[in-house]
Amino acid sequence: MNSIKRSILDTVISRLQHEQIVALTGARQTGKTTLCEVQLPKLLNLPFTYISFDDPDERLRFQRSAVSILESITTPLVVLDEVQKIPQLFDPLKLVVDRECKKPVAERKRFVMTGSSQLLMMKNIQETLAGRVALCQMYPFSLHxxxxxxxxxxxxxxxxxxxxxxxxxxxxxxxxxxxxxxxxxxxxxxxxxxxxxxxxxxxxxxxxxxxxxxxxxxxxxxxxxxxxxxxxxxxxxxxxxxxxxxxxxxxxxxxxxxxxxxxxxxxxxxxxxxxxxxxxxxxxxxxxxxxxxxxxxxxxxxxxxxxxxxxxxxxxxxxxxxxxxxxxxxxxxxxxxxxxxxxxxxxxxxxxxxxxxxxxxxxxxxxxxxxxxxxxxxxxxxxxxxxxxxxxxxxxxxxxxxxxxxxxxxxxxxxxxxxxxxxxxx
Incomplete structure (x- = not known):
């Protein structure tokens, strides 16, 4: 089933051409991680960094020095998975994205955030990243x-x-x-x-x-x-x-x-x-x-x-x-x-x-x-x-x-x- 191309993929790619951040929401187990870790980088043909905040050690690491970690990433695509687990991420991410915007377009990093709780994720987006994020929703497989x-x-x-x-x-x-x-x-x-x-x-x-x-x-x-x-x-x-x-x-x-x-x-x-x-x-x-x-x-x-x-x-x-x-x-x-x-x-x-x-x-x-x-x-x-x-x-x-x-x-x-x-x- 991983070989099935998800319909939302083209929309995510289109949004990444115009926005620094794409937030991909959807219920748990709809395939967000597979799309971001496998299908999206392959289609874009880009090196990427994948970070999952389901990992408690990763959450601790970002709580200590999120800005320096984000700025040290050199790949053009950064996937931040299950971001609702770490609300402390949003202010540092806003700072880094604003700095990225001062670079030439071709040199800017693009971020894809995923989350399975819209309640937690959207609250932080609205308070911190409003106007900087394109929102997409991922559903389970459609018949199409x-x-x-x-x-x-x-x-x-x-x-x-x-x-x-x-x-x-x-x-x-x-x-x-x-x-x-x-x-x-x-x-x-x-x-x-x-x-x-x-x-x-x-x-x-x-x-x-x-x-x-x-x-x-x-x-x-x-x-x-x-x-x-x-x-x-x-x-x-x-x-x-x-x-x-x-x-x-x-x-x-x-x-x-x-x-x-x-x-x-x-x-x-x-x-x-x-x-x-x-x-x-x-x-x-x-x-x-x-x-x-x-x-x-x-x-x-x-x-x-x-x-x-x-x-x-x-x-x-x-x-x-x-x-x-x-x-x-x-x-x-x-x-x-x-x-x-x-x-x-x-x-x-x-x-x-x-x-x-x-x-x-x-x-x-x-x-x-x-x-x-x-x-x-x-x-x-x-x-x-x-x-x-x-x-x-x-x-x-x-x-x-x-x-x-x-x-x-x-x-x-x-x-x-x-x-x-x-x-x-x-």
Missing amino acids: ELTSDGEPPFLSRIWRDHAVSRQDVERLQLASPQRLRTLRKVRDEHQLWGGYPPVWQRTGDTARLNWLKDYRKTYLERDIADVGQVANIDTFALAQKLLCSRTANLLSISEVARGLGVAVNTLKRYLELLTMSFQCYLLSPWHENVGKRLIKSPKLYFPDMGVNRAVLGELSVSRGAAYESWVCAELLKWKQLQPLEPELYFYRTAAGLEVDFLLADERGIIPIEAKSSERVTSTDARSVEMFLAEHPKAAHVGLVVYPGNEIVELRKNVWGVPDWYLFGAL
Whole structure:
């Protein structure tokens, strides 16, 4: 799996051309170290220095003389791994970077920082390195990364043109049956086990599930303990399970807090820890009145299916909720790679019209409905068609993504598209 080129790599390289520091955040075990220690230096063809602050001796060394150590490094690329472990690093790094900026561009060192706790890392970045850092986020493997030979997914072409072309319909029809079987097989595994690289390095359900359970245990006992804002880990673990069981649903903080028997502010803190450590995602509603977007309840998503299995244990969520959560994860991974990153919302009106996802920027909006059934009909496209009718200037094409086999125009400008074609690569 280390040979799989990560999609965020091109973005990191592009940011390094303009910034002295790139901060790469993401959950533990998403592959940040492999990208920075193996793939990035190889692609740049640069000598580099790698320092991991998981090593307590390294932390002690930098606490004593961080400035002199950083200035003594002669390689053009410096990788500083798990920087949230050493908050004392940020002031010395700011000083060194400011000195580097006085040198000719070709002689300046570039720094890549990684961290698996956005809460700890971003606090120090905002206080010390604001304006000096480009921020990138690394997710677990996307379906496109697992199936791609370098060509962008179908969704990128739809987003570029705000249309589904007949050529893309024909392209699917001309694909070999063997290739289609491979795509669907990888899709099935991805939806079942998630995208964490160590899962894909293991074979067999038992080995994969054991790793995921160990991952969750490490997350609770190490990552959350590092933050130090949880008095009772068992209560936090129960909150994680209860929230995970509500993935793809509107979030009612007061309702969940009552179920747990904790104060609303306690649950809010738990939720902040889960979102800032990349375990869950809150999707905001879209409304033409921007002010209303800020006060409406968000939808809650736990995007990695494998981790969800480890968290829920004997519990489960509906097939529809699991599928919608997977689609949300793929949209999040896709959108951050676009030249101008679109926003992602959901849509719900008082009259009862609902659309699972909206991709939106100044060029327009694409409404997307997720359906977990193997076949879709014109009925499944009704809400998307209604959104197009209500917003004719902004929205010109809509999608119903589903796990079937054919692209079909369900209603005018509303297309049913197989998930493995929308997010994967033929």
